[in-house]
Amino acid sequence: MGAIDEVLAANDAFYAAHEARDIDAMRVVWERTDRVVCVHPGWPILRGWPAVEESWRRIFSGVGRNQFILTNQSIEVGSNLAWVTLEENLVDRGETHAVAATNVFGFAAERWRLVAHHGSSVLAVLG
């Protein structure tokens, strides 16, 4: 499997963990170091795996389900970093809500792991 496919698989695993609300799967997806960063829509920057893990535990303990339709995805792979941008179309209680996301992956110990996730709600389509 080439690097692009490996990063895409890691990105898919991130959304699978999110949909399943599976904190153990999320632990495998993330690098779990001090350098990891997560920005949920509307949230301030969270730094370091302990803060990021706590945020996912909080999100997974909330009400509702999360089901994503991923669209408009692009990927760029460097030698030890890669970044993916896409739109997360969240389907929740019959409504669809679009979130623009940037995901950065780092290659270490023979694996691509998520080092930064930034999501932001898309509020309007430009005229």
Next chain:
Amino acid sequence: MGAIDEVLAANDAFYAAHEARDIDAMRVVWERTDRVVCVHPGWPILRGWPAVEESWRRIFSGVGRNQFILTNQSIEVGSNLAWVTLEENLVDRGETHAVAATNVFGFAAERWRLVAHHGSSVLAVLG
């Protein structure tokens, strides 16, 4: 100058161009290729330099001034990609508005240039 300082200088140049509303300076900061991506707060994903440039022209032609106080900055540099996260505290008409930002830089032709910018409004401080 080491890679970290070079990326920080490129990041500072991005905000200087933004504050100055200087599209020519913005052209120098960005990679100006098809792979560049920009997500302004609340906006959908813009892909490719022409769309990104048009968005900056639109923003620079709007009312108001943009003055930033940059805080909570961190940087990670790989061999040909780097990413910076920080909070842009926009001071506009006496009010401060926080935007969480992720900036990805790519190294090509002996220079670090911006390849992705993602900004999102911070709506609430977590309790």
